[in-house]
Amino acid sequence: MATTTPASATELGLDLTDRELYRHGFPHEQLALLRDEPVWWHPLTPGVEELRPTGFYVVARHDVVREVSRDPQRFTAFHGSSLTDVAPERQGQAIVNSDPPVQSRFRRLVSLGFTPRMVAQLDEMMEGWARRIVDSLAGRDRCEFVADVAELLPLHVIADIVGIPVDERPAIFDDVKAMLRAFDPETGVDPAEHQNAQMRMLVYAHTLSSARRDAPEDDVWSKLVHAQLTLDDGSTTELNEIELDLWFLILAIAGSETTRNAIAIGLKTLLEHPDQLARLRERPELIDTAVDEIIRWSSPVLYHRRTVAADTELRGVPLSGDVPITMFWPAANRDERVFPDPGRFDITRTPNDHVAFGGGGPHYCLGANLAKREVKVMFAELLARVDELALDDDPPGGAGVSWSVPGMAVPVGIGLDRLPVRYRLKG
Numbered sequence: 001m002a003t004t005t006p007a008s009a010t011e012l013g014l015d016l017t018d019r020e021l022y023r024h025g026f027p028h029e030q031l032a033l034l035r036d037e038p039v040w041w042h043p044l045t046p047g048v049e050e051l052r053p054t055g056f057y058v059v060a061r062h063d064v065v066r067e068v069s070r071d072p073q074r075f076t077a078f079h080g081s082s083l084t085d086v087a088p089e090r091q092g093q094a095i096v097n098s099d100p101p102v103q104s105r106f107r108r109l110v111s112l113g114f115t116p117r118m119v120a121q122l123d124e125m126m127e128g129w130a131r132r133i134v135d136s137l138a139g140r141d142r143c144e145f146v147a148d149v150a151e152l153l154p155l156h157v158i159a160d161i162v163g164i165p166v167d168e169r170p171a172i173f174d175d176v177k178a179m180l181r182a183f184d185p186e187t188g189v190d191p192a193e194h195q196n197a198q199m200r201m202l203v204y205a206h207t208l209s210s211a212r213r214d215a216p217e218d219d220v221w222s223k224l225v226h227a228q229l230t231l232d233d234g235s236t237t238e239l240n241e242i243e244l245d246l247w248f249l250i251l252a253i254a255g256s257e258t259t260r261n262a263i264a265i266g267l268k269t270l271l272e273h274p275d276q277l278a279r280l281r282e283r284p285e286l287i288d289t290a291v292d293e294i295i296r297w298s299s300p301v302l303y304h305r306r307t308v309a310a311d312t313e314l315r316g317v318p319l320s321g322d323v324p325i326t327m328f329w330p331a332a333n334r335d336e337r338v339f340p341d342p343g344r345f346d347i348t349r350t351p352n353d354h355v356a357f358g359g360g361g362p363h364y365c366l367g368a369n370l371a372k373r374e375v376k377v378m379f380a381e382l383l384a385r386v387d388e389l390a391l392d393d394d395p396p397g398g399a400g401v402s403w404s405v406p407g408m409a410v411p412v413g414i415g416l417d418r419l420p421v422r423y424r425l426k427g
């Protein structure tokens, strides 16, 4: 097959590492340009230099993104899932930085914690939190939706999984937020705070694991600490201490920010499409397709990275080995080849083969079902109990809608920071 050099993203006048590009969310008009070619080359720019010493490839078409994500032999996760390489001692050491069969062992082990009984228990806890979160809106007619609603459910669900006592949660939640915000200069969080917060979380996980090892409780973490997997050769394996510590960090990052953004961007989108909101209120049974459309539309993860394992070719384009390749999920989720009228927000869209949770490869989101459930439970509770929801264009202190913009430093970090809304609680 004839090969060509990948087109360069600079031809589009696009620097994907420029934080300002994301100041108002994902720049879909610009990202759409990336679907014109199967593969782009992103050269070294000052923004890239902050993250790594070389340029990288970019794919944004639905079919190409799926191909890359499903081929771990050609596109390895070993060097990390974001543009910055993980430290050599961590490569191959966590679920997100390894390939099958090492990664399959992690996945099977961590899944042992989610027994049907635990999942049913989590479901009940989730509904309880959604109820209490809406209860807390009583006595007012305006709130900052991200802090008062959207971020609480995902954080409490992760905390429930890990079994963090309720009074210890605020400090942990602050650390999760500090870790994710440290890369956006406008938040004023010192980048060193990222390291400090990460260290505190690792220490917390370590202490918690020892406690559960000595005295198991009725939570997922106790199951994980004691989980044993029998391998094909009959030997057994379990999560070691470092793996458990890192799993806590991955859960807290992968599970909180993403779902928070799906809920916050979901509400903003419904408010901007009042016909869709009215339809969902009239026909609550549409909630499942609405959740999928909210997740396609919000597509809360900007990209994931793999590394080209050895010189190869993709759709006729030669790729050099050892170079990162990034899959832009939000761009693939607006691919006109797959989604008719992709810029239309349609809560009845069926089929809805989005790749917001990944392209179906070995790293497909482990929390996809949980996340969908959280979005569903939160919106079901909100719509049943809250009326007259509207964007608050005159919020206290004048602080309106704003986004956090760590750019490409944190793939899950671009999200709604503030969403002031007005409402009336029913009854």
Ligand code: HEM
Pocket (backbone or CB within 6 Å): 069, 095, 096, 097, 103, 107, 250, 251, 254, 255, 256, 258, 259, 262, 295, 299, 300, 301, 304, 329, 355, 356, 357, 358, 359, 360, 361, 362, 363, 364, 365, 366, 367, 368, 370, 371, 372
């Ligand atoms: C709307 C919410 C969420 C979105 C959009 C999302 C998206 C993603 C994406 C795009 C990937 C990478 C797929 C790939 O590399 O091929 C991923 C992986 C992952 N997600 Fe999620 N996620 C969400 C919620 C969650 C939740 C709630 C959890 C856990 C409780 C979670 C845990 C994970 C884990 C552990 C991985 C890594 C899996 C692996 O490497 O094998 N995610 N997620």
